[in-house]
Amino acid sequence: MYNPDRPQVLPTRRGVSPSCVAVPAGPWPTLLDFLVHRLPAVTRAQWVERMAQGDVVDERGQPVTPERPFEHSLRLFYYRQLDTEPQLPFEATVVFQDDELLVADKPHFMPVTPGGRYLHETLLVRLKHQLGLETLSPIHRIDRETAGLVLFSVRPATRGAYQALFRERQVHKHYEAIAPWRAELSFPLRRQSRIVESEQFFRCCEVPGEPNADTTIDVQEVRGDLALYRLSPVTGKRHQLRVHMNALGLPILDDHFYPVVNDPPEGDYSQPLRLLARGLEFDDPVTGQVRRFTSRLQLRWPAPQAGA
Known part of the structure; x- marks a missing residue:
């Protein structure tokens, strides 16, 4: 899992x-044996090859070789690699950048950070590679399926101050979504529930119990x-937004998880989730400025049906 505060003894490579x-205590004769056991998706031959290239080191920067005896209470560093990775035909856009912050418009289908099948085709890695910003770190996340604004910290020294804004709910966020129209509902409405x-x-x-999720929903435009x-x-x-809208009988258009799972085939980008992180507003804890950012992206309404 991505952790921007973890010390690095290997340089960033292509973002x-x-x-x-x-490394815990255990019965393995060598550190290679431990790695093969702990991370079986990488074969022994692949670990040996990585070690030969100097791509596996300990926390002191000392190389790990195939023959190196097992030693617990160490941290080992290596580069994650994927045999195959979906190539995303989309580009992110930098909306704002200064010495402290970077705000990017993320396209649909692109993860914010590495995980699962995605490594280089993530917003974080692409931006770090393109801009040469090794210290770049996301302050919050949005779903892979959601498009719109993502806020990044540029300097580790001030990252905590910005993270605290989200933790203390000092950031005003608003999203836009296209979903069914239900005239019998009265807007604006507030949805509070417990999501697990x-x-x-x-x-x-949603389950019974003390609410841990809170969303206000209003209508901006009706088309049919x-x-x-x-x-x-x-x-x-x-x-949260996908669950709340679905619970109201307003599942977001082209949501492939709610109300039922219906994943499109690999490489089919024709039906993006109609959910956009449109705006962010907060008082900057470092500069004291009021920060307001608006996405330049637009949700695409579906084409009218013939005869409609």
Whole structure:
């Protein structure tokens, strides 16, 4: 998992920071044997090749060789590699940049940070590589399927001050979504509920209990049986907006997780989730300025059906 505060003993390579694994006490004869056991997706031959290239080191920067005896209580650093990775035919746009902050417009389908099948084709790695900013770190996240604004810290010394804004709910966020229109609902409305991870780890659901998710929903435009909604979350639970809209009988258009899972084929980008992180506003804890950022992206309404 990406951790910007982890010390690095290998340089960033093409925007990719080294990964780290802690070595516990155990029965392995060599550090190579431990790595093969702990990270089986990489074969023994691949680890040997990486070691020969000097791409596996300990926390002191000492190379790990295939013959090096096992030693616990170490941290080992290496570069994560993928045999295959989907190539995303989209580009992110830098909306704002100064010595402290960078704000980018993320396209649909692009993850913010490395994970799973994605490494180089992530917003963070692309920006670090393109701009040469090794210290760049996301202050918050949005879903891979969601487009719009993502805020990054440029300097580690001030990163904590900006992260505290989100933790203390001092950032005003609003999103736009295209979803069904229900004239019987009265807007604006406030949805408060308890959201937890469902049995399917990649989905969430509402359950009884004290609310931990809070969203205000309003209508901006109605076109036939669809509407453009303004969503203002107070909290930041995973999939919060998608779960709240679905619970109201307003599933966001082309949501492939809610109400049912319906993943499109690999490489099919024709039906993006109609959800956009439109705006961010906060008082800058470093400069004292009022910061307001607006996405330059637009949600695409579906084409009218023939005869409609």
